[in-house]
Amino acid sequence: MKNIIPFQVLAFLFILCSGTSWGITPEEILSQHLKALGGKENLLKIKTIYLQGKIKASGLEGEVVTYSELPDKSHQDIDFKIMQMSSGTDGKTYWSKDQNKKVRELGAVEKSSAWTKNYFAGYLYFFPEKYARELNYLGEGKDSLGEYHVLEIKPEGGESRKLFIHKDNFLLNRFTQKTVMGEATTYLSDYREIDGIKIPFLSQTTTGNPQYVNEIILTDVKFNQEVDPSIFNMPVEKVEDFTFSNPEKKTTVPFELINNHIYIEVLINGLHPGTFILDTGGGATIIDLNYAKKIGLEIKGKLEAKGVGGSVDAGLTELQSLQLGELAMSNQKITSIDLSFLNTSEGKEVRGILGYDFLSRFVFEIDYQNSRITFYQPDIFKYSGTGESLEIELYNKIPSAKATIDGEYKGLFILDTGSGKSLDLNSPFVEEYKLLQKYPEAIEGFGCAGAGGEAKFLQARIKSIQLGSFLINEPICGLSVGTEKGVFKNEQTQGVIGAGILKRFKVIFDYEGKKIILEKNDSFYVRDEMDKSGLEFILKEGKYLVDKVYDNTSAKKASIEPGEEIISINDEPASKYTLNQLRDLFTGKDGTIIKLQLKKIDKLREVSFKLKSLI
Numbered sequence: 001m002k003n004i005i006p007f008q009v010l011a012f013l014f015i016l017c018s019g020t021s022w023g024i025t026p027e028e029i030l031s032q033h034l035k036a037l038g039g040k041e042n043l044l045k046i047k048t049i050y051l052q053g054k055i056k057a058s059g060l061e062g063e064v065v066t067y068s069e070l071p072d073k074s075h076q077d078i079d080f081k082i083m084q085m086s087s088g089t090d091g092k093t094y095w096s097k098d099q100n101k102k103v104r105e106l107g108a109v110e111k112s113s114a115w116t117k118n119y120f121a122g123y124l125y126f127f128p129e130k131y132a133r134e135l136n137y138l139g140e141g142k143d144s145l146g147e148y149h150v151l152e153i154k155p156e157g158g159e160s161r162k163l164f165i166h167k168d169n170f171l172l173n174r175f176t177q178k179t180v181m182g183e184a185t186t187y188l189s190d191y192r193e194i195d196g197i198k199i200p201f202l203s204q205t206t207t208g209n210p211q212y213v214n215e216i217i218l219t220d221v222k223f224n225q226e227v228d229p230s231i232f233n234m235p236v237e238k239v240e241d242f243t244f245s246n247p248e249k250k251t252t253v254p255f256e257l258i259n260n261h262i263y264i265e266v267l268i269n270g271l272h273p274g275t276f277i278l279d280t281g282g283g284a285t286i287i288d289l290n291y292a293k294k295i296g297l298e299i300k301g302k303l304e305a306k307g308v309g310g311s312v313d314a315g316l317t318e319l320q321s322l323q324l325g326e327l328a329m330s331n332q333k334i335t336s337i338d339l340s341f342l343n344t345s346e347g348k349e350v351r352g353i354l355g356y357d358f359l360s361r362f363v364f365e366i367d368y369q370n371s372r373i374t375f376y377q378p379d380i381f382k383y384s385g386t387g388e389s390l391e392i393e394l395y396n397k398i399p400s401a402k403a404t405i406d407g408e409y410k411g412l413f414i415l416d417t418g419s420g421k422s423l424d425l426n427s428p429f430v431e432e433y434k435l436l437q438k439y440p441e442a443i444e445g446f447g448c449a450g451a452g453g454e455a456k457f458l459q460a461r462i463k464s465i466q467l468g469s470f471l472i473n474e475p476i477c478g479l480s481v482g483t484e485k486g487v488f489k490n491e492q493t494q495g496v497i498g499a500g501i502l503k504r505f506k507v508i509f510d511y512e513g514k515k516i517i518l519e520k521n522d523s524f525y526v527r528d529e530m531d532k533s534g535l536e537f538i539l540k541e542g543k544y545l546v547d548k549v550y551d552n553t554s555a556k557k558a559s560i561e562p563g564e565e566i567i568s569i570n571d572e573p574a575s576k577y578t579l580n581q582l583r584d585l586f587t588g589k590d591g592t593i594i595k596l597q598l599k600k601i602d603k604l605r606e607v608s609f610k611l612k613s614l615i
Helices: 026-037 040-044 108-121 290-293 340-346 427-432 579-585
Strands: 048-057 060-069 075-080 084-089 092-097 103-104 133-143 146-155 161-167 172-179 182-195 197-206 214-223 242-244 250-256 256-258 261-268 273-280 286-288 301-307 311-324 327-337 352-356 363-367 370-377 388-391 393-396 399-406 410-413 423-425 446-448 451-457 456-459 464-467 469-471 476-480 493-495 505-510 515-520 534-541 543-549 565-567 593-600 603-611
Touching: 026 040, 026 133, 026 146, 026 161, 084 286, 103 469, 108 146, 108 256, 108 393, 172 327, 172 456, 250 393, 261 410, 286 290, 286 311, 286 388, 290 327, 290 352, 388 399, 399 493, 423 427, 534 579
Parallel strands: 273 352, 286 327, 410 493, 423 476
Antiparallel strands: 048 060, 048 214, 060 075, 075 084, 084 092, 092 103, 133 146, 146 161, 161 172, 172 182, 182 197, 197 214, 242 327, 250 370, 256 261, 261 273, 261 311, 286 352, 301 311, 311 327, 363 370, 363 505, 388 515, 393 399, 399 410, 399 464, 423 493, 446 451, 456 476, 464 469, 505 515, 534 543, 543 565, 565 593, 593 603
16 A cells, blocks of 8 residues: 655654664675564564554555565455555455445556565565565665664565665664656654564555544554455455446547547536536546535545646545446545636636546447547447547556657556646656757657646657557657656656547447457548647636746747737737637637737736747
């Protein structure tokens, strides 16, 4: 389990030194660590582990129970009363059951993380002759509570952890590990001896966000208790939380494509209509916090929701029903987040996001060319077209597929209908292949806004991206350059394929079948374009406002400034345009003359400039 909390007790400064203190080797440090825990003889006696404890997680309190059979089997149940979750492995298949009782097998990347957790929880790093690992000494650490040896251990088939072992007692004080959002640090304390082994009864973790709290306090630890082996198997459990009101077991609904985002009309609890974005990049279904309160939904907890620019506050709520077309879902526990930031950037009121909790139940076909989506009950879907089927992996509940950049750089890429862009590459991938050096003409700006803020990019027109056998030439690509936390710092995936690419196809997503099917449509060969003015603007309180002006662009040369209101465009009132239409206008042909009437502090002025491709 990932414990994500802020830890405010320590304000420490690490001093990492080259070489080991007193000439001690990494293996000798581990030998002392093993002795401090209780010795190899006592560890070898452990066959099963039972842990029970209390968990406090961001405003929620509950119980956690873990069963382990060494070396590689585990099962964990978490009960927050408002929701229950489980996860486990029989040593081969890793699985999870979410708050809506949906069971799924973890993909390769998630399996690596889960194996890493079991590897360290079972003390397997003491037995390299059986469980291969890489071991490195990183130096010494120091804080207000003492001094530490810092080791890095990476199990074969797993992910590396940094271990901070106290120099006085050789117990593990904390460990750090990379996550989707950056680096998480878990603090261990209150060691107690159980059957000759010292166990930390308190664990706390931080990702650097002081407002999110998670704490596990163990209340019971038992070794070598008899465990039913079937508990580790992936549950065979079919979720029946949706119905079709027609015998065909499918429904087709229209959608509106705005800024490359799919907008669908949804009915909440049979009474409240609202527009939701269909977002395969959403690991959860979300309802806007303000809208949820307005229609009388109860919000519980204060959770950490991960997004493009970092983290935001989130709560939990329950919907009696969620309906679109002839399809209805019932009794859904979903996330509630303030989505008001989307209203200004999208120019349309957004009531929620249809993510994994909804999409995972169906096979769904997105027909971008005809602006419609068909949802199928999975067992009735049969494909008879000429499209190409590609394997996908559900990474953190998000479909991802292998692709190749510029004919040579391979990776795993999130397939995100919620991204209006064509392609964004994560900063570790950009750095590894020196893509900023390869594309020195990349321009500043036009980043990616989402939950938690905005991620920073340079934009370039790269050579190509290949998805299956489909080669798309010269797409516009965001090269992540941000050093802050966010999904684009992730090393486990290499980037995001957005709707700018996906809308060139009819796309069929099959989460249970772990595949997508792609059929080219009439837009496949259309050249990828972006804004040619250098302006970013938003719709706020019914006014179009200049939000950003980028250097070395037509808008900058015309001395347009952030904060100015756009009154008219080419002698027509700005109110005639939707935000989407306005953005389309600014991606027109090179040489197109744009005349704007602008207002700032009651002063009107006119400017003119020509559109010019920026990349």
